[in-house]
Amino acid sequence: MNPSAAxxxxxxxxxxxxxxxxxxxxxxxxxxxxxxxxxxxALSMGISTMLVLIASCGLVSMMRNxxxxxxxxxxxxxxxxxxxxxxDYAIQAISLALYDALGAFIQLIVVNCIILGRAExxxxxxxxxxxxxxxxxxxxxxxxxxxxxxxxxxxxxxxTLFGVALFGAGFQPWVIxxxxxxxxxxxxxxxxxxxxxxxxxxxxxxxxxxxATQNA
Amino acid sequence: xxxxxxxxxxASRVIPIAVGxxxxxxxxxxxxxxxxxxxxxxxxxxxxxxxxAYEGTYDAVAANKRIATERAVFxxxxxxxxxxxxxxxxxxxxxxxxxxxxxxxxxxKFFAAYDAxxxxxxxxxxxxxxxxxxxxxxxxxYSPDCQCVVGIGVVAMRETPGIGDKIITDKxxxxxxxxxxxxxxxxxxxxxxxxRAVKHGAKTSPWxxxxxxxxxxxxxxxxxxxNDSAQVLLPRLVPNLDxxxxxx
Numbered sequence: 001m002n003p004s005a006a007x008x009x010x011x012x013x014x015x016x017x018x019x020x021x022x023x024x025x026x027x028x029x030x031x032x033x034x035x036x037x038x039x040x041x042a043l044s045m046g047i048s049t050m051l052v053l054i055a056s057c058g059l060v061s062m063m064r065n066x067x068x069x070x071x072x073x074x075x076x077x078x079x080x081x082x083x084x085x086x087x088d089y090a091i092q093a094i095s096l097a098l099y100d101a102l103g104a105f106i107q108l109i110v111v112n113c114i115i116l117g118r119a120e121x122x123x124x125x126x127x128x129x130x131x132x133x134x135x136x137x138x139x140x141x142x143x144x145x146x147x148x149x150x151x152x153x154x155x156x157x158x159x160t161l162f163g164v165a166l167f168g169a170g171f172q173p174w175v176i177x178x179x180x181x182x183x184x185x186x187x188x189x190x191x192x193x194x195x196x197x198x199x200x201x202x203x204x205x206x207x208x209x210x211x212a213t214q215n216a
Numbered sequence: 217x218x219x220x221x222x223x224x225x226x227a228s229r230v231i232p233i234a235v236g237x238x239x240x241x242x243x244x245x246x247x248x249x250x251x252x253x254x255x256x257x258x259x260x261x262x263x264x265x266x267x268x269a270y271e272g273t274y275d276a277v278a279a280n281k282r283i284a285t286e287r288a289v290f291x292x293x294x295x296x297x298x299x300x301x302x303x304x305x306x307x308x309x310x311x312x313x314x315x316x317x318x319x320x321x322x323x324x325k326f327f328a329a330y331d332a333x334x335x336x337x338x339x340x341x342x343x344x345x346x347x348x349x350x351x352x353x354x355x356x357x358y359s360p361d362c363q364c365v366v367g368i369g370v371v372a373m374r375e376t377p378g379i380g381d382k383i384i385t386d387k388x389x390x391x392x393x394x395x396x397x398x399x400x401x402x403x404x405x406x407x408x409x410x411x412r413a414v415k416h417g418a419k420t421s422p423w424x425x426x427x428x429x430x431x432x433x434x435x436x437x438x439x440x441x442x443n444d445s446a447q448v449l450l451p452r453l454v455p456n457l458d459x460x461x462x463x464x
Contacts, residue, residue, distance in 0.1 A: 037377075059261070063254070063257075063258065066250075066253075066254050066257075067254050068246030068247075068250050068251045068254060069246065070245070070246055070251060071251045071254060071255055074255065075254060075255065075258050078255075078258050078259060078262050079258060079262060081262075082262035082265050082266055083265075085266050085269065086265060086266065086269040089269045089270060089272075089273040089277065090269070090273060092273065092276075092277045092280065093273035093276035093277050093280065094276075095280070096280045096281065096284050097284075100372060157377075158377075173378065175376075175377055175378040175379075178377050179376070179377070
């Protein structure tokens with residue numbers, strides 16, 4: 001891999017894994033807990049956020065040289081709100097049932113701190129292409145986070161996946177999983193899992209280090 | 217107080233700061249014209265994008281809404297093949313609803329459903345009442361022949377999954393709405409008997425709704441939604457039924 005491709009890959013993977021908005025930065029918790037009652041909702045919310053993220057980071061980046069710092073937040077919010085409106089119309093045109101299921105959380109993408117954070121921390125300082133690649137990575141990372149919750153909650157809480165029943169008629173759904181407390185339970189379990197992964201990695205690195213010093 | 221105070225002291229404290237020139241350099245402010253230009257440009261671009269998206273999706277959104285309404289009406293009046301939208305006016309008359317704008321103040325929207333032969337198959341109207349979590353909005357089908365409600369469907373609700381949302385699946389509950397009596401009084405001013413949900417197993421009359429055990433609040437909301445809507449709509453509608461008999 002040549003250096004620039006590696007950089008691009010790095011830019012992309014930042015959001016997908018190292019700085020995953022849901023599990024590492026713990027951002028955007030409001031939609032994460034609220035709309036992940038089913039896989040379809042989680043996936044649509046993730047994709048909507050990703051599209052808004054990519055488009056607004058692209059435009060913010062294109063305007064970065066003519067945006068005075070005093071008005072930058074106003075500019076970012078107008079741009080983000082515009083693309084949220086576009087996505088809002090698009091979802092109404094695709095499916096009203098989906099639009100009803102996602103409810104106010106589509107409009108609330110405007111105040112999702114992942115997007116404003118990306119605009120301020122990355123897009124405002126980088127050319128459009130890297131900004132959009134970074135945004136795409138963040139969007140995918142957020143979608144993965146929502147899906148991780150959505151899959152678990154739909155399977156446990158409704159016994160279905162993408163609306164298809166997984167178990168026989170005897171299955172008694174664990175209803176609390178699709179109620180608000182279930183969102184916290186599942187999120188907590190995932191955070192526990194990722195923190196365990198992180199600690200294990202750290203422990204192994206330390207063990208390697210100790211081994212190396214002993215050998216020396 | 218040991219600290220001396222007076223105008224001379226405070227002045228001596230202030231002056232060195234004011235004239236010392238030790239304040240951190242303030243970055244030069246951007247010119248106002250630049251800010252206005254950027255904001256204007258952003259607003260113009262964003263305005264164009266939004267208008268483009270609105271225009272581009274308008275037809276699809278309208279079609280989706282129409283399909284959703286038709287589906288809800290066809291569900292409560294299975295014989296229906298086409299629908300026409302009407303408004304029942306506060307004065308008592310009815311008129312076809314044109315355009316997609318808001319209905320006149322006090323007007324009640326309803327749908328006349330026609331079968332394949334163009335004959336009136338039933339009337340569908342919406343109603344809403346406060347449920348456990350939020351307003352439960354339902355669509356109910358009214359049959360002029362038996363003067364009764366012949367079916368219901370849920371338009372929107374946020375009731376507890378597994379408990380309140382049984383109103384769409386519970387067969388015994390839905391059986392209430394195969395012939396729910398909503399006859400009008402002799403002078404056509406109101407319903408002869410108020411539609412009301414009663415405790416599970418306590419239904420004795422054809423205008424009562426047998427509630428789901430454990431979901432009484434949601435069941436009551438359905439009963440009240442039908443009652444409130446029928447009390448307003450039917451006195452205006454029934455005297456005009458002949459105008460709706462066949463498809464115009």
